Amino acid sequence: MERLEVRELVYFTAVAEELHFGRAAARLGMAQPPLSRAIQQLERRLGVTLLERGNRRVALTEAGAVLLREGRTVLDASAAAARRTQRAGRADPRLVLVIKPGGDGGLLPAVLDTYQAEPGALPVELVCSFGEREVLLREGRADAALLHRPHHDLTGLDTQDLLTETQLLVIPSSHRLAGRSRVCLNDLDEEPLPRWPGVPEGGSRGPEVHDLGQLLHLIALRRMVAVLPSSIRDQLRDDLVAVPVDDAEPTTLVLAWPEHATSPALAAFVRAATAVAVKATDHGG
Structure with missing residues (x-):
């Protein structure tokens, strides 16, 4: 069984992404001939052709496309492992939690208080992001994140x-739909919706949003409307109203962390969050 070296994956990924040996060599800070030899040696060891070489172009073979995809995964995992190791060795270790402002369902204050009462609890560093919070977990930049199913990719977590x-439509009190007791998603076909950082535009037609205050302000200015979890109702300004959306899929707030994580501090945080959630559900019932 052939084992790939990280160095080989770095070299191959650069060439596969640039599709040009000269640009890849410049990107890597090395001369082109040794890079070409390294790729040829990799092909000989694997017994497959990874790149089709022409006079003016380089193209990936099917095998090369597979190695590029798998190699990126390995390199990302290696970089994440290095970051987690460095953070674990800090003189002032802490648990890094990524959240979306206003996206904790009102549970976070109780979760933090419950966690701090756990033996061996670490200080919690909160990182606020409206972007792809799950990416920060995969990159090893955070220990846990509050995410929402089905909106986030939870693969590998x-x-x-x-x-x-359930979900609510948040609109200005002067909006045409403000007097409705309920709405459907079809009612929003012509409405501008927010764009989230790092997420393709899709059907969104409004400005990009970076924090909750900005989002609510833009809604009040009639620049957009937004469909948000029902816990947002407690944070609304007086000039905004919330209307239930009958056919919007419910969202589930989840605590997510990297697969196979073994940190005692993280395990304690998961226990605290679970206990608070169960208590909140029982109280709500």
Whole structure:
């Protein structure tokens, strides 16, 4: 069984992404001839052709496309492992939690208080992001994140469900739909919706949003409307109203962390979050 070296994956990924040996060599800070030899040696060891070489172009073979995809995964995992190791060795270790402002279902204050009462609890560093919070987990930049199913990709993450919520349309009190007791998603076909950082535009037609205050302000200015979890109702300004959306899929707030994580501090945080969620559900019932 052939084993790939990280160096080989770095070399091959650069060439596969640039599709040009000269540009790849410049990107790597090395001369072109040794790079070409390294790729040829890799092909000989694997017994497959990874790149089709022409006078003016380089193209990936099917085998090369597979190695590029798998190689990126390995390199990302290696970089994440290095970051986690460096953070674990800090003189002031802490647990890094990524959240979306206003996206904790109202549970976070109780979760933090419950966690701090756990033996061996670490200080919690909160990182606020409206972008792809799950990416920060995969990159090793955070220990845990509050995410929402089905909106986030949870592949490769362990999760604990905390709270399932129906969704509300948040609009200005002067909006044409403000007097309705309920709405459907079809009612929003012509409405500008927010764009989230790092997420393709899709059907969104409004400005990009970076924090909750900005989002609510833009809604009040009639620049957009937004469909949000029902817990947002407690944070609305007086000039905004919330209307239930009958056919919007409920969202589930989940605590997510990298698969196979073994940190005692993280395990304690998961226990605290679960206990708070169960208590909130029982109280709500």
